[in-house]
Amino acid sequence: MAFSVFIDGAAGTTGLEIAERLAGRTEFELVILDEERRKDDTARAEALNQADFVILCLPDDAAKAAVAMIRNDRTRMIDASSAHRVAPGWTYGFPEVIGRQAVASARFVSNPGCYPTGFIALTAPLVRAGLLPADWPYVCHAVSGYSGGGKAxxxxxxxxxxxxxxxxxxxxGHKHVPEMQAHVGLAHAPLFAPAVVPAHRGMLVEVPLHLSAMPGAGTPDTLRAALAEFYAGSPVVKVEADAPDELLLRVSMEPTDTLTLRVLGAADGSQARLVALLDNLGKGASGAAVQNLNLMAGLDETAGLRL
Structure with a gap:
């Protein structure tokens, strides 16, 4: 029997892309409200409580209100908003970093933000390994396609x-900063400098490092090797060993649910640039939600993904 899935906020960009990834799959049956009923709280509450899985693609306050509508102990939820990313009782839905079993067994899962996905993927394994200090004042520069900013x-x-x-x-004080700090385990909130470029999708996240000034920091090669070992076998996260002269975000970028990481180092090893490339609507949003849904349903985590 198929699992029933209700996407609350299905008309938005993230909701539409989740539905595309689930289209044609026999493991799931979408609960769909028509245009009139999807804004009716009574109809939404009924759908929220009848579904096996609910995926919230709503603004933060609306996501919190939707959670409050749940009146049973059965429905499991994935929240794509930032409302619950550091909230007690919610599992952070980054299985490669938090653990696949933690996501698979959770009732309430909070989807990571798009920018934090790149930042956390690059830094969390290195801080855990003691190759980067947890008490360093990190900076994160990032650019994204405009689709992550919503309809307006x-x-x-x-x-x-x-x-x-x-x-x-x-x-x-961007709303992504708390999850970036909490899920890497940093003593200081990172200085986060985001920007948007005139491309529909795509994202580059960079963490520049003065390795020679950082107590106990590893070399660029050591950092790269540690990331490669941490993500070894991951079907979604790839660590590249090349050192290209440039990295591009293309306006023509096709949807993808992969996440590509690089460590680019100075010749003398004194500096490094940790760089993540991803689709802000893929592993940064809809692809991550489907990956988490697959795990929670006991299915292959890559089913329906664009890899």
Missing amino acids: LIARFEADRDIAFRAYGLAL
Whole structure:
């Protein structure tokens, strides 16, 4: 018998891409509300409580309200918002870092943010291994396609073709920072500098390192080897050993659920740039939700993914 899945917020970008990944799969049956009923709280509450799995693709406050509508001890949830990423009782849905069994056995799973996916993937294994200090004031630079900003930002970029680069979060304190700090185990909140470029999808996340100034830090080669060992066998996360002259985000990027990591080092080993490339709508959102759903349902974690 198929598992029933209700995507609350199915009309948004993340919800639509989750539905695309589940289309044609016999293991799941989507609970679909028509245009009138999807904004009706009574209809939503009924769907939330009848489904085996619920995936929330809502703003933070609406996600919290949806959780409060659950009246049973059976329905399992994946929240794609940032509402529960450091909340007690919620499992952080990054199976490669948190553990596949932890996700598989959880009732409440919070999907990682797109930018934090790159930052955590690069730094958490190295901090755990003692190759990077936990008490360092890290900086994270990142650029993303505009699709992660929701309908308003998508409309703005598509209407104003003169926008070449949008830096934001300039007042600091971005909502992604708490999960970046908590799930790496850092003493200090990282300085996070995000930006958006005129491409629909795609993301590059970078953590620059002054290795020569960091107590006990490993060399670029040691860092790369540690990441390769940590993600060995992962069907989703790949660690590349090459050192290209440039890394590109292309406007024509096809959807993908992979996450590619690199450690690029100075010739003398004094500095390094940790770089993650991903699709902000793939491993950064919808692909991650489907991967978590697969694990929670006891299925192959890559089923339906674009790898």
